[in-house]
Amino acid sequence: MCLICDRIEMIKNGTNPYFVKELETGYVVIGDNQHFYGYSLFLYKNHDYTELFQLDMDERIRFLKEMSIVAEATARAFKPEKMNYELLGMGDAHLHWHLYPRNKGDIGNYGHNGVGPVWCLPMEKIYADECRPSPEELETMKHRLLTELEQLLNQ
Ligand SMILES: [Zn+2]
Numbered sequence: 001m002c003l004i005c006d007r008i009e010m011i012k013n014g015t016n017p018y019f020v021k022e023l024e025t026g027y028v029v030i031g032d033n034q035h036f037y038g039y040s041l042f043l044y045k046n047h048d049y050t051e052l053f054q055l056d057m058d059e060r061i062r063f064l065k066e067m068s069i070v071a072e073a074t075a076r077a078f079k080p081e082k083m084n085y086e087l088l089g090m091g092d093a094h095l096h097w098h099l100y101p102r103n104k105g106d107i108g109n110y111g112h113n114g115v116g117p118v119w120c121l122p123m124e125k126i127y128a129d130e131c132r133p134s135p136e137e138l139e140t141m142k143h144r145l146l147t148e149l150e151q152l153l154n155q
Pocket residue numbers: 002003004005006046047094
């Protein structure tokens with residue numbers, strides 16, 4: 001079983017509370033845990049490929065273009081100092097972008113004196129229950145991200 005496919009199935013069933021918007025190549029969702037406030041993901045629509053370079057060039061460019069629009073909308077909605085973009089896949093090979101809004105000090109003293117990728121922070125801190133948004137916070141975040149996304153998509 002694939003966690004990303006499960007989440008996409010929930011979007012299709014209307015039962016995924018994190019779902020923000022469907023684009024041509026993927027689905028925009030807010031992250032379950034919000035240590036990095038505004039953390040969002042862009043999930044590729046199907047599980048047929050595990051590497052960007054397996055997509056034909058037109059599809060690859062569409063996917064990358066849409067991801068960059070989602071990142072821009074995330075930055076506008078949550079106003080970080082910097083965006084981080086990550087496509088990993090050792091846990092879930094299904095193509096999905098982690099879009100992390102970053103601010104100085106957000107990994108404490110981890111990394112090299114507080115400088116480094118999000119993964120310098122221990123997993124139990126990134127995925128801590130106290131970083132889960134309340135239903136009200138989640139609604140507010142989804143609304144902010146959707147508003148920015150729609151403005152960018154309608155330009
Ligand atoms: Zn999958």
